[in-house]
């Protein structure tokens with residue numbers, strides 16, 4: 001598993017296909033959405049995991065994954081394989097109206113959501129990380145991970161797996177770094193001046209949330225020269241990681257409307273969304289409207305990505321020189337069994353990224369796992385922008 005061979009990879013481009021919103025103006029910037037056909041090759045495997053085709057099988061899957069005597073990780077591999085394919089990845093690129101920076105952030109969302117996690121529409125000014133980034137002068141790329149949102153929805157067992165998702169992030173980063181991403185954006189809507197002749201980014205930083213932080217952590221460990229800084233939100237390695245188990249998802253099969261996913265996609269019930277994503281004082285931390293919204297934009301996930309996650313969790317990154325900030329929600333149930341205070345071990349972090357310029361850990365008070373869906377979100381974002389600015393990003 002350590003030898004994550006990324007055999008060959010190539011990217012082809014074509015004019016993006018239509019999406020519901022091609023271009024829209026924001027208070028602090030302009031955004032455009034398009035699809036990128038990413039050609040990627042990654043190691044994969046056939047896992048011995050239960051099939052999920054209805055709600056009963058969805059619940060049985062969580063019981064299976066929580067049963068202590070059933071093996072996990074590499075022991076579930078029936079056969080090692082290689083996945084090669086072209087995967088349409090739906091992206092949103094937003095550029096600030098005015099800025100003195102030329103830093104691009106690439107944001108990778110977690111399980112149970114798509115890229116809207118970063119850009120909730122409920123009260124954008126108070127919640128959207130995208131909006132806050134534009135206001136702070138950052139260009140930001142968000143994308144629907146494979147198997148979510150408007151990206152391709154391939155086989156949930158054998159294709160949607162963590163090493164392939166890591167490779168997709170690498171490909172998107174390469175495109176961004178060499179200017180191709182901006183060039184592509186300029187062609188989506190040629191009447192929008194905002195994306196014309198953007199100089200390629202001087203600096204690229206990466207931010208993840210939850211499973212997106214597993215991917216981002218692995219990315220900076222494996223490809224340290226492709227990032228200038230990383231923000232890891234909603235993830236820290238400790239004995240409490242995932243301890244509450246996937247039964248907390250209160251899972252349903254994602255095969256029904258509006259999701260209509262194939263076999264192996266699971267969606268949280270509303271109770272599961274509250275269990276995993278919300279936390280803090282019921283009067284002050286979040287509103288009922290936020291919980292309703294968080295439930296309305298939820299997405300099914302593919303069981304293969306959890307079965308294969310062991311490939312990318314906890315990879316050492318001795319080559320990383322860039323700074324890393326960990327942002328933990330004080331009352332994160334899934335990651336910290338409900339309380340993240342005191343769980344970040346500086347020795348463990350320093351051993352993971354021994355040459356990082358700085359490793360900072362901050363705790364966002366009175367907040368659950370979904371930072372963007374809590375009242376005090378923007379104050380937390382400011383801690384990240386301050387950290388980036390301190391490092392010239």
Ligand SMILES: *[C@@H]1O[C@H](CO)[C@@H](O)[C@H](O)[C@H]1NC(C)=O
Pocket residue numbers: 001002003074077078079080
């Ligand atoms: C799959 O590959 C891993 C890593 O190379 C190896 O340890 C494992 O034994 C292989 N599993 C099977 C079933 O071939």
Ligand SMILES: *[C@@H]1O[C@H](CO)[C@@H](O)[C@H](O)[C@H]1NC(C)=O
Pocket residue numbers: 010011012171174175178180
């Ligand atoms: C940019 O990088 C992508 C991905 O590696 C590559 O396919 C493409 O040819 C590069 N384009 C330029 C202009 O360098």
Ligand SMILES: *[C@@H]1O[C@H](CO)[C@@H](O)[C@H](O)[C@H]1NC(C)=O
Pocket residue numbers: 021022023024025189191192193
């Ligand atoms: C293209 O961009 C312009 C300017 O932002 C906008 O008014 C127009 O609606 C966009 N057209 C499409 C098809 O998105």
Ligand SMILES: *[C@@H]1O[C@H](CO)[C@@H](O)[C@H](O)[C@H]1NC(C)=O
Pocket residue numbers: 281282283284
């Ligand atoms: C929640 O916050 C309210 C308003 O500040 C306060 O009155 C209440 O005591 C808090 N509840 C708990 C359980 O801390």
Ligand SMILES: *[C@@H]1O[C@H](CO)[C@@H](O)[C@H](O)[C@H]1NC(C)=O
Pocket residue numbers: 363364365366376379380383
């Ligand atoms: C809001 O978040 C900021 C940044 O973490 C923190 O300093 C502040 O105490 C928080 N406010 C409340 C009311 O929790």
